[in-house]
Amino acid sequence: MIEKKTLEGQNVSLKSLREDGDLTNYFKGINDRELTKYLEAGKKRHTVKDLQDYINRMNTSKDHRLFGIFLNKTYEHIGNITLDNIDMSNRKTEIAIFLWSHHGKGYAIEAINLLVYYAFASLKLNKLYAGAVVQNHASVALFKKCGFEEEGILKMEFLKDDYYDVIRFRLLKSGFSR
Ligand SMILES: CC(C)(COP(=O)(O)OP(=O)(O)OC[C@H]1O[C@@H](n2cnc3c(N)ncnc32)[C@H](O)[C@@H]1OP(=O)(O)O)[C@@H](O)C(=O)NCCC(=O)NCCS
Numbered sequence: 434m435i436e437k438k439t440l441e442g443q444n445v446s447l448k449s450l451r452e453d454g455d456l457t458n459y460f461k462g463i464n465d466r467e468l469t470k471y472l473e474a475g476k477k478r479h480t481v482k483d484l485q486d487y488i489n490r491m492n493t494s495k496d497h498r499l500f501g502i503f504l505n506k507t508y509e510h511i512g513n514i515t516l517d518n519i520d521m522s523n524r525k526t527e528i529a530i531f532l533w534s535h536h537g538k539g540y541a542i543e544a545i546n547l548l549v550y551y552a553f554a555s556l557k558l559n560k561l562y563a564g565a566v567v568q569n570h571a572s573v574a575l576f577k578k579c580g581f582e583e584e585g586i587l588k589m590e591f592l593k594d595d596y597y598d599v600i601r602f603r604l605l606k607s608g609f610s611r
Pocket residue numbers: 468469471472528529530531532533535536537538539540541542543563564565569570571572574575578
């Protein structure tokens with residue numbers, strides 16, 4: 434285990450997940466074909482054991498951070514957010530988010546802002562990047578809203594029923610204000 438952390442926002446908090454915790458909402462969300470249609474995770478069905486193994490891998494790797502997104506009022510687990518491939522030699526990492534319920538309430542924006550601040554202030558990173566399938570309008574709008582800029586188009590980057598182009602976004606520390 435790298436470090437147990439809670440990042441508290443106004444409406445949501447980001448908390449480390451436990452393999453033996455309640456994964457009911459996560460299991461339902463990750464296996465929802467519509468919600469995951471533009472995600473790598475949506476390419477297969479996941480068992481509870483798959484989720485436990487993933488949590489364990491993420492929690493024991495210094496190159497990754499996985500947080501659950503929880504509502505402050507009810508403690509409901511509404512999504513996950515990650516930093517992947519943390520590259521300390523170049524001070525950069527990839528950020529991704531998946532919210533399976535309570536859409537359109539600004540919770541994704543709040544979660545991204547909490548993790549971005551943690552990445553820049555605590556991990557001392559300099560650059561965050563993210564990928565969104567061009568057709569994933571919610572994700573594209575979300576990253577723009579959070580101040581990310583388009584870095585380019587990755588052609589035929591994502592394959593599911595067809596090939597999809599992916600917009601690569603970046604946020605530099607110098608461009609982030611809280
Ligand atoms: C992408 C996702 C996290 C957005 O969640 P959300 O609850 O809609 O996010 P927020 O309420 O914080 O809204 C963020 C902004 O996104 C935009 N947005 C949200 N849904 C949208 C949609 N369907 N179409 C266009 N814009 C949308 C809005 O501009 C919104 O800001 P505003 O309402 O203040 O103008 C969520 O839809 C999701 O998890 N989808 C499935 C997984 C996924 O695609 N993840 C991203 C891959 S990295």
